Each structure stands twice: as C-alpha cells, then as structure tokens.
Amino acid sequence: MTQPSEFTPACPLPLTDSPQILLAHGGGGRLMHQLLERLVFPAFRNPLLESRHDGAIFDIGGVRLAFTTDGYVVHPLRFPGGDIGTLAVNGTVNDLAMCGARPRHLSASFILEEGLPLETFQAILASMRRSAEAAGVEIVTGDTKVVDRGKGDGLFVTTAGIGVLEHRLAIAPDRVRPGDAVLLSGDLGRHGVAIMAVREGLAFETPVESDCAPLWEPVAALLAAGLEIHCLRDLTRGGLSSALVEIAGSAKVSLRIQEAAVPVSEAVQGACELLGFDPLYVANEGRFVCFLPAAQAPHALEVLRAYPVSKESTAIGEVRETEPGQVTLTSRIGATRIVDMLSGEQLPRIC
Amino acid sequence: MTQPSEFTPACPLPLTDSPQILLAHGGGGRLMHQLLERLVFPAFRNPLLESRHDGAIFDIGGVRLAFTTDGYVVHPLRFPGGDIGTLAVNGTVNDLAMCGARPRHLSASFILEEGLPLETFQAILASMRRSAEAAGVEIVTGDTKVVDRGKGDGLFVTTAGIGVLEHRLAIAPDRVRPGDAVLLSGDLGRHGVAIMAVREGLAFETPVESDCAPLWEPVAALLAAGLEIHCLRDLTRGGLSSALVEIAGSAKVSLRIQEAAVPVSEAVQGACELLGFDPLYVANEGRFVCFLPAAQAPHALEVLRAYPVSKESTAIGEVRETEPGQVTLTSRIGATRIVDMLSGEQLPRIC
Numbered sequence: 001m002t003q004p005s006e007f008t009p010a011c012p013l014p015l016t017d018s019p020q021i022l023l024a025h026g027g028g029g030r031l032m033h034q035l036l037e038r039l040v041f042p043a044f045r046n047p048l049l050e051s052r053h054d055g056a057i058f059d060i061g062g063v064r065l066a067f068t069t070d071g072y073v074v075h076p077l078r079f080p081g082g083d084i085g086t087l088a089v090n091g092t093v094n095d096l097a098m099c100g101a102r103p104r105h106l107s108a109s110f111i112l113e114e115g116l117p118l119e120t121f122q123a124i125l126a127s128m129r130r131s132a133e134a135a136g137v138e139i140v141t142g143d144t145k146v147v148d149r150g151k152g153d154g155l156f157v158t159t160a161g162i163g164v165l166e167h168r169l170a171i172a173p174d175r176v177r178p179g180d181a182v183l184l185s186g187d188l189g190r191h192g193v194a195i196m197a198v199r200e201g202l203a204f205e206t207p208v209e210s211d212c213a214p215l216w217e218p219v220a221a222l223l224a225a226g227l228e229i230h231c232l233r234d235l236t237r238g239g240l241s242s243a244l245v246e247i248a249g250s251a252k253v254s255l256r257i258q259e260a261a262v263p264v265s266e267a268v269q270g271a272c273e274l275l276g277f278d279p280l281y282v283a284n285e286g287r288f289v290c291f292l293p294a295a296q297a298p299h300a301l302e303v304l305r306a307y308p309v310s311k312e313s314t315a316i317g318e319v320r321e322t323e324p325g326q327v328t329l330t331s332r333i334g335a336t337r338i339v340d341m342l343s344g345e346q347l348p349r350i351c
Numbered sequence: 352m353t354q355p356s357e358f359t360p361a362c363p364l365p366l367t368d369s370p371q372i373l374l375a376h377g378g379g380g381r382l383m384h385q386l387l388e389r390l391v392f393p394a395f396r397n398p399l400l401e402s403r404h405d406g407a408i409f410d411i412g413g414v415r416l417a418f419t420t421d422g423y424v425v426h427p428l429r430f431p432g433g434d435i436g437t438l439a440v441n442g443t444v445n446d447l448a449m450c451g452a453r454p455r456h457l458s459a460s461f462i463l464e465e466g467l468p469l470e471t472f473q474a475i476l477a478s479m480r481r482s483a484e485a486a487g488v489e490i491v492t493g494d495t496k497v498v499d500r501g502k503g504d505g506l507f508v509t510t511a512g513i514g515v516l517e518h519r520l521a522i523a524p525d526r527v528r529p530g531d532a533v534l535l536s537g538d539l540g541r542h543g544v545a546i547m548a549v550r551e552g553l554a555f556e557t558p559v560e561s562d563c564a565p566l567w568e569p570v571a572a573l574l575a576a577g578l579e580i581h582c583l584r585d586l587t588r589g590g591l592s593s594a595l596v597e598i599a600g601s602a603k604v605s606l607r608i609q610e611a612a613v614p615v616s617e618a619v620q621g622a623c624e625l626l627g628f629d630p631l632y633v634a635n636e637g638r639f640v641c642f643l644p645a646a647q648a649p650h651a652l653e654v655l656r657a658y659p660v661s662k663e664s665t666a667i668g669e670v671r672e673t674e675p676g677q678v679t680l681t682s683r684i685g686a687t688r689i690v691d692m693l694s695g696e697q698l699p700r701i702c
Contacts, residue, residue: 021467026497035495039469043476044459044483048491056491058456060515063412069458069511071496105409107420108395109509111462116372118390125394132395140399140407143509144386145422146377147700151504158460158494160420160511164411349498 026073026349028237028283029342033246053172054095054233057165064165066101068092071158075349077120080194081210084157085127087285087351090214091236092161093135097216098232098288100171100223101163103135108142108159113152124155135214137161167223173250175230178321181297182255183290185218185310186211187263188240192282192347193271202274206267213286218310221303222290231291236351239281242341243289244327252324257317257339260332280329281342283350294318377700379588379634380693384597404523405446405584408516415516417452419443422509426700428471431545432561435508436478438636438702441565442587443512444486448567449583449639451522451574452514454486459493459510464503475506486565488512518574524601526581529672532648533606534641536569536661537562538614539591543633543698544622553625557618564637569661572654573641582642587702589693590632594640595678596692603675608668608690611683631680632693634701645669 024031041050048056055068072088082090089106096103108128112121132139190211197208215234222229231251233243240262248255264272264279272279286309292300297315304313327339375382392401399407406419423439433441440457447454459479463472483490541562548559566585573580582602584594591613599606615623615630623630637660643651648666655664678690 019469021463021465021469021472021497023465023497023499025463026495032495039473040476040493040495043473043480044490044493045480046489046491048456048489049493056456056458058491060416060455060513061412061414063414065411065513067456067458067511067513068492069460069509070494071460071462071509073462073496073498104411105407105418107407107418107511109420109422109511111422111424111507111509112372112376114372114374118370118372121372122390122394125391129394129396138397138399139395140397140409141419142391142395142400143421144377144383144391145424145700145702146372146374147424147504147507148374150501153498153502156462156498156507158420158422158462158509158511160418160458160460160509162411162416162418162513349496351496 023348027342028242033341051172054098057099066096066099066163066165068095069158069160070095071156072351073156073349074195074351075153076198077154079198079210080207082212083124083127084155085124086131086212088157088159089128089131089135090212090285091351092159093137094215094234096161096163097219098234099163100167100169100229100232101165102220103137103161103163103216105162106132106137106139106159108139108157110144111152111156112144112146113154114146114149116154121155135216169229171229171232173231173247176247176251176253176291176319177230178253178319179294180230180291180319181294181315182257182317182319183297183300184262184314184316185288185304186312187265188284188287189264189268189272189279189282191285192350193268195350196275196347197271204267204271208267208271211284211286213309215286215288215309218304218307221307222300225299225303227292227296227300229290229292232288234288235284237283238342239283241280241339245339245341248327249325254320254323254326255317256320257327257329259329261314261316263312263314283347285351291319374699378693379593384692402523405449408450417447417450417514417516419446420509420511421446422507423702424507424700425546425702426504427549428505430549430561431558433563434475434478435506436475437482437563439508439510440479440482440486441563441636442702443510444488445566445585447512447514448570449585450514451518451520451580451583452516453571454488454512454514454567456513457483457488457490457510459490459508461495462503462507463495463497464505465497465500467505472506486567520580522580522583524582524598527598527602527604527642527670528581529604529670530645531581531642531670532645532666533608533668533670534648534651535613535665535667536639536655537663538616539635539638540615540619540623540630540633542636543701544619546701547626547698548622555618555622559618559622562635562637564660566637566639566660569655569658572658573651576650576654578643578647578651580641580643583639585639586635588634590634592631592690593692596690599678600676605671605674605677606668607671608678608680610680612665612667614663614665634698636702642670
C-alpha cells in the first residue's frame with residue numbers, strides 16, 4: 001500500500017499571472033515553453049528529458065533506441081488531407097525520424113467520449129492502420145478508456161513510438177554549429193490553414209490540404225548518404241519560427257534566415273492574410289528543417305529532392321556565432337527583423 | 352501531401368445494439384473485450400497485438416523489449432492511497448512487469464483542460480516523479496496538449512513504457528497449462544473501493560486505501576528464483592474475474608478457484624456489500640495473479656511473501672484441461688458457480 005501523495009509542489013509556482021492552464025499553454029509557443037521549462041522539466045529532472053529533443057535517445061543492451069510520445073486533440077477529427085489518426089501515426093513517426101531513428105513500433109491509447117459513434121472510431125482506426133503501413137511501422141500495443149459525455153471531445157489519441165538508431169551521429173538541437181546551413185524540406189503552413197479553413201467554414205479557390213506525411217524516408221536517405229547531420233526538427237505547433245528560436249537557444253548560436261527563400265504557396269499566403277496569421281508560425285505536419293555543414297548542403301538538397309514529400313527542399317539560411325539565441329529574418333528588400341517564439345495562442349488544438 | 356482518408360470501415364459494424372461508445376466500453380468487462388476483439392484488433396491486425404498480453408514483446412538488435420501504454424482518466428484525480436500520477440506510473444510499470452520485463456523508461460503525455468489550476472498539474476508531476484523513483488524508472492519524454500474548457504476533465508495522463516526481458520521465458524496468457532497453480536499476490540478490491548468511497552462521500556470505520564503500487568520487485572524475484580512462470584496478469588479494470596476469464600479463454604483451459612482462498616479485507620467486504628459490488632470484479636492497482644506448475648507454487652509463495660506488496664500471496668486455484676475457457680468458483684460450502692467477465696459498467700473511470 002502506498003502512502004497518500006503529499007501534493008507538495010516540486011518548485012515555486014511560476015509562469016504568467018494566471019494560476020490556471022490557458023489554451024495558449026498548448027500552443028507550441030512561449031507559454032508552452034515556459035510550462036515545460038518551469039514545471040515539467042524540473043519535476044522529472046533527467047538529462048534525456050532536458051535534451052529538449054523530439055524524443056529521448058538511450059542505449060539498451062548495446063542498441064541505440066529513440067522513444068517519443070505525443071497526444072492528439074485536433075479539432076475537428078477530420079480535415080482536408082488527413083484526420084486525427086493520420087496525425088497520431090505520422091506525428092510520432094516524424095518525432096522518431098527527427099531523432100535520426102528508424103521508426104519501428106507504435107502504441108496507441110484512446111480516450112473516447114461516451115456517445116462517440118462507433119463508426120467514427122472504426123474509421124480512425126482504419127486510417128491509423130493505413131498510415132502505419134505507409135510509414136512502415138506497426139501498432140503493437142494499445143489501450144482504450146471511456147469518459148462520460150461532456151468530459152472529453154469525441155476522441156483523443158496518444159501514440160508513443162520506438163525507433164532504432166542505425167548510425168553513430170549525435171543529432172540534437174545543441175549540436176548545431178556556426179557555419180551550418182539551414183535546409184527546409186518544403187512549403188509552410190498547409191496543416192494549420194487546412195484545419196482553420198474547415199473550422200471556420202472557409203472555402204478557398206484552391207483548397208489547402210494538410211501536409212501531414214511521414215518523414216522517415218528522406219531522413220533515412222540523408223543518413224545513408226553519409227551526411228553529417230547536426231539537427232533535424234519537424235515544424236509542428238508554433239511553426240518554423242518557434243522551432244528555430246528553440247534550436248538557436250539550445251545551440252547558443254544565431255540563425256539568419258532569408259525570407260524570400262522560405263516557400264509558401266499562394267493559397268496558404270492568401271489564407272494567412274485573410275485570417276491574420278504569419279505562415280512562419282503556422283503548424284506543419286510534414287515539414288522539417290535540417291542543419292548540417294554548409295559545404296554539404298548541395299548534396300543534402302539533391303538527396304531530399306528525390307522524395308515527393310521533400311521535393312521542394314531548399315536552403316533558407318545560415319548559422320552564425322554572434323548573438324547567441326537570436327533568429328533574424330532578412331526580407332526581400334533587405335530589411336532585418338528579429339523572430340520570436342509564438343506568444344499567446346494562435347490556433348488551438350491544431351494537432 | 353497525403354490523400355484525405357476515406358473513412359471506410361475495416362470490418363462491418365458490430366457489438367451491442369448501440370452504435371455509440373458507452374461508458375461500459377471502458378469498464379474492462381465483456382463490452383470492452385468485444386470492442387477490442389471486433390474493432391481494434393481487426394483494424395491493426397498483427398500478431399503482437401493479438402497476443403492479448405499487457406504489452407507487446409519484440410526483439411530489436413538481439414535485445415528483447417516489452418512496450419506498453421495506458422491512458423488514465425481516473426475521477427477524482429486524487430484518492431486515498433494515490434492520485435492519477437501514481438496510477439499512471441505504477442500502471443505502466445506493472446504492465447511491463449506482467450510481461451516479465453524490467454521497467455526502464457516511461458513517456459508521459461498530458462491532456463490538460465483549460466482552467467486546470469497549475470498547482471494541481473504541478474502536484475501530479477511531483478507525484479509521478481516520486482512514483483517513478485520508487486519504481487526505479489525514468490520519465491524520459493513527454494508531451495502536453497490543452498483542450499478548451501468543457502472538452503476535457505482537468506487532466507488526463509497517458510504513459511507508455513519500455514522494459515527489458517532479461518530471461519528467455521515466454522510469459523503470456525496462452526502459455527498457461529493444465530496442472531498450473533493460480534497464485535494471487537494479495538487481497539482484492541482496495542483500489543475500486545477507495546475510489547468509490549471518495550466519489551460517493553462515504554466514510555468507513557476503517558478507511559480503505561488504494562493498493563496502487565509497483566509490482567516489478569516481486570516479479571523480478573520470481574524470475575531470479577528460476578521459477579517456470581507461465582503467465583502474470585495484474586488485476587485492474589474488471590478485477591480478478593475478468594482477468595481469469597480472459598486467460599482461460601486465451602489458454603483454452605479451465606480454472607477452478609477456491610473462494611475461501613481469495614483474500615478480501617473486512618473493510619472492502621463491508622463496502623462492497625454496501626455498494627452492491629462483488630470484490631472479484633473490483634479493480635486493483637497493486638495485485639496480480641501468477642500461473643506456474645503446481646509443484647513450484649510453494650517456492651513461489653515463499654519468494655512473493657518476502658515483499659511487502661505481495662506478503663499476503665496465496666494459492667487460490669488450479670488449471671484443468673476440461674471445459675476450456677471456463678472459470679468456476681467453489682464456495683466455502685462446496686457449491687460451484689461459473690464466473691463470467693464483468694458485463695455492463697460497474698465503476699466508470701476507475702483508472
């Protein structure tokens with residue numbers, strides 16, 4: 001029998017003036033960052049968690065494994081280009097890929113709300129299966145819980161994943177070095193705009209579909225090509241900007257990004273203007289950045305462009321030693337602005 | 352870009368007359384069993400999932416790993432003997448232990464409801480940390496999502512876990528053999544009664560605390576003693592009865608249980624009578640059954656009784672070849688009844 005837990009806080013209460021969880025705490029921006037830095041990391045203090053990577057990397061019996069998890073609460077459950085099932089599989093597959101790990105086994109845990117149509121659940125399961133097959137992973141263990149009506153929202157999915165590192169590279173945010181190039185695997189903003197459009201009932205001339213897709217193939221090809229990858233990061237909640245600011249902070253370097261080099265489709269650009277969003281902050285589910293020595297960038301781009309999911313890969317900037325932690329964006333006309341993390345809430349429940 | 356998913360069901364719609372999820376689909380009994388058998392397993396069809404074990408066991412690079420996940424939606428978040436954090440850690444630790452695997456690394460994924468007091472979240476984190484330390488595991492990766500007010504219930508936690516099998520035994524439900532003894536690690540019903548009591552505002556003369564506790568230590572000792580363990584199963588949702596019925600079905604054997612041998616404390620017995628529950632169906636979070644050849648039972652009991660968590664271990668029955676799938680309970684006066692899975696909902700959101 002265990003003792004009743006004492007509920008003594010692990011550290012003094014921090015954060016905003018709010019003593020409560022805000023939607024923005026889930027947004028992938030500054031508030032979420034603070035929540036993790038001040039509440040979660042101190043509570044679980046251990047070096048793996050503190051590597052601020054997309055997953056934990058460790059050795060078991062001489063095998064290097066990556067382990068990651070993500071909860072999915074996207075609303076609505078289905079959207080152009082995917083559904084909560086495709087997200088839940090690809091999101092975890094991609095977190096493993098960003099660790100440089102071959103995704104192998106996934107778990108799936110469901111929190112169902114009383115009253116959810118069985119047909120909806122079945123359809124999401126089928127969608128997860130198709131996504132798992134496409135990504136070359138197996139869903140091997142799972143769980144279902146049911147909560148009473150009004151205490152959930154249809155269906156939440158949490159996946160965890162195990163991958164194997166088949167190389168000896170150390171791929172992590174703090175490995176980024178001055179002189180690295182910043183590569184981006186494709187155009188930005190499709191996922192966030194697709195969700196927003198369906199949520200707001202907007203119809204665009206050119207419909208925008210989520211970019212939700214597995215990213216292991218192009219990553220595997222980069223590794224197979226023997227390129228010296230320093231860091232990989234997929235651009236989910238908080239978008240490109242939040243990812244870059246986090247990496248610049250971890251690596252204590254500055255990043256200079258050329259705005260004109262960042263691909264954004266006309267449809268996404270138009271939708272963002274309409275909705276008042278900056279595509280640099282909008283969530284993606286099939287895009288990543290890659291940091292590696294600038295001299296290897298042309299080879300890496302050639303490798304990436306051979307895969308449909310990363311065929312629009314391009315170099316968008318460089319890593320410098322000065323002004324550690326700073327990310328600057330140079331506009332088409334040469335003006336420079338400092339890029340910050342997303343602050344406040346932009347698109348709640350985007351994934 | 353992926354195609355929009357087609358939402359074509361993987362198999363015809365089944366189950367009860369209800370086309371919707373019912374609370375009972377989460378109860379650990381017959382309806383949950385049907386949901387898994389007819390919806391989830393067919394969708395993800397693979398041998399690991401179909402082993403109906405507490406986790407998946409597979410080999411990576413010559414290392415045998417176990418992988419498991421569980422979502423926790425217990426209400427209320429805190430109860431005598433634990434909280435959602437202790438459950439989330441011990442539950443996953445125990446699922447790994449039931450695979451015969453040494454629990455190593457845990458992930459933790461949180462779905463927070465807007466408005467949750469930060470202090471509550473912080474307290475749960477601290478509780479998880481203490482539980483992880485006590486169980487000898489590390490929480491190495493995680494995720495937080497926030498849902499809008501009224502779309503969650505304070506806090507849901509999903510943990511996944513990786514463990515290592517350091518032996519070559521095959522421990523699984525379908526390994527149970529005629530001639531095995533059925534050992535039970537302690538008294539039944541504490542967890543369910545503790546939750547129910549706090550939920551209903553009942554005060555018992557002797558307060559009942561949840562039995563929530565990590566079970567790896569006694570399991571490790573059984574393995575270290577070289578005992579030929581056939582199956583281990585912790586007795587969570589659905590209680591002892593549902594676990595036994597599931598195992599009897601998997602192994603195609605019958606189980607004969609002596610009712611008088613099953614320990615139930617006076618306080619739990621009294622509470623169950625008051626609430627109209629049968630302790631055999633009430634959830635536990637620190638109890639398990641062990642199947643092994645009857646000749647090894649005395650040695651196994653000696654090993655188990657050396658640990659506080661399993662000091663009341665006892666032999667409760669035997670495995671026979673006749674009437675495959677049947678579980679019978681022999682009462683103190685010699686009457687025999689057939690035990691079935693929990694049907695309908697007994698205690699929603701017990702874990």
